[in-house]
Amino acid sequence: MTEPHYTPLIQSLPASVPFIGPDTLERDRGAPFRARIGANESLFGPSPKAIAAMQAETAEIWKYGDAESFVLRAALAAHHAISPENIVVGEGIDGLLGYLVRLMVAEGDTVVTSDGAYPTFNYHVAGFGGVIHKVPYVEDREDPATLFAKAAEVGAKLVYLANPDNPMATWHSGDAICAALDLLPEGTLLVLDEAYVEFAPEGTAAAIPVDDPRVIRMRTFSKAYGMAGARVGYAIAAPGLISAFDKVRNHFGMNRFAQAGALAALKDQDWLAHVQAEVAAARDRIGDIARANGLSTLPSAANFVAVDCGRDGAFAKAVIEALGQQGLFVRMPFAPPQNRCIRVSCGRQQELDAFAEALPKALTQAAAQARG
């Protein structure tokens, strides 16, 4: 045969990549970025205790990881005051979103998200033949009422809501999320992505009973815990839904470093508090830098800030490119009107110094290009 006989669905899919990764971008430019502040990675790193635990685990790396992530799930259960039966650990939120879509979405099933929200979720939906319906942000926030109304209209199996949001860093109070659940249609599962919730004000995590069958939450060690490269996320939901993951997941997919590191990171809440303080300070500084350049920022409940460049998406894209030429990695939202902004991750002092230095030139260059 000249080509393998792919399934019809696979034949219909584009060869798409949700994101070009920072390592790829660094390779393309032939050098590391001097400020890698575009992927919302935590430049403050993980807890030194997590690093020590991961280094120690190298001696055990000849062993497969624990298929049940038993110890980590027990620790997470204690941390959240829930049962391990409410928790599934997976290869980052990305991996868990893939499994979840596979559990729920058959070809032609509908799914609702916000236009400009997390593209990897959309990638998984498309990959299983789901049909995506997008609703606009409302005042730069993902809007539960709009999302759930669309879900009712199209009979969605899943509706995706990130709180706090990425890429805008905006958020709703947990109470607002809980209240909005009354509008969630029967038969629609809410995927509540709380990847950034550790950076948000107290009360942002919605107090939804853990056994509520209408909601699954996603959490991660990639952001506040600083372990994006270890690949460990988890989902919280009713036991029935959690056990359904066992029908499809890669049971031995978790690496031992991730399991050991996440456990140690979770136990070091002092380090988390340190990172939260650093992030809060960095958000303020990004705001100061923006204002010094005549720009405004959106309020942020995450480890990044949306800087409003005050013009259209083409202008913001020119700013991103001009920053890139100066060795800064920054991204931007995909959809208008949010794409008037650039999304700057909370770096350390040296990265934000670089941003402060590079931004004026980038804005000048973009403005010249716009006049062009």
Add this chain to the structure above:
Amino acid sequence: MTEPHYTPLIQSLPASVPFIGPDTLERDRGAPFRARIGANESLFGPSPKAIAAMQAETAEIWKYGDAESFVLRAALAAHHAISPENIVVGEGIDGLLGYLVRLMVAEGDTVVTSDGAYPTFNYHVAGFGGVIHKVPYVEDREDPATLFAKAAEVGAKLVYLANPDNPMATWHSGDAICAALDLLPEGTLLVLDEAYVEFAPEGTAAAIPVDDPRVIRMRTFSKAYGMAGARVGYAIAAPGLISAFDKVRNHFGMNRFAQAGALAALKDQDWLAHVQAEVAAARDRIGDIARANGLSTLPSAANFVAVDCGRDGAFAKAVIEALGQQGLFVRMPFAPPQNRCIRVSCGRQQELDAFAEALPKALTQAAAQARG
């Protein structure tokens, strides 16, 4: 809603686990095994250089891994004298098998494997709604002619063949595999699982042209390279098939430890040679222990040995259980008549000493139980 609305396929699936993992078994017994020689893990460990590389990588773990595994793929390409376009890196062979099945198998599509061969492959096929047809081993070997004839009969999308085989450790020469390809039906893709090939005699890896669209090979760092807990495998195939993985894979699913460790492990071929020699010696010793107990072993091209207990599956199961009571973790084949054997991984001297000590008592106990 009381239960999420799973897809019809998911509703039809049992909550199945391909294997109970060794960590689970150790938890159940309340202590580590004194000889963990049941999962074909490499007790000789990875290269010290790989360990050092993984430890060093902890400083970078705040970064996502490289979505393209660019450096590792380049090194693998050089190692195999092929192009990086012929290689996809994934979360172990298990992860890659899942992606491959998803690419090829729609609900109702047929797949062929050997009865008693790798159950995780079957798990993935069932998980995507494929229909599995099994053929028997021939003289304790997976048999290409039988497999390919069945594939022709049922119009299989995929046919699975491990060379060397797991759980029997038997093998075919690469030339025999190449010759058998003439029997592979048009439209069937051969999944050639070479997880254990580094332990096999020279000439076991089939010299199939890398761009042959009829075959995809699977390789891993979990066995000879001693990094099961890091989760890194790779597939070798024609560029078209390799790029199809980009339609479905978890692009940021690889952890940085795995990428760094695998690279260093690959470069330390001296360590690989050391492990190969240790494994060869351990295979001989397992043979000696078996013979000292009146048992025979099958010839092995892997890092484990099938010890023929000379009776039926119930007897072998009793031996396994009696070994377990003495703190030894050993597995056995699933299907008759191969389940007359137990499968013993190549341990170090201390694990094989434990096996030598425990086996006589286990055999006595199993024999008493059989008389029962």
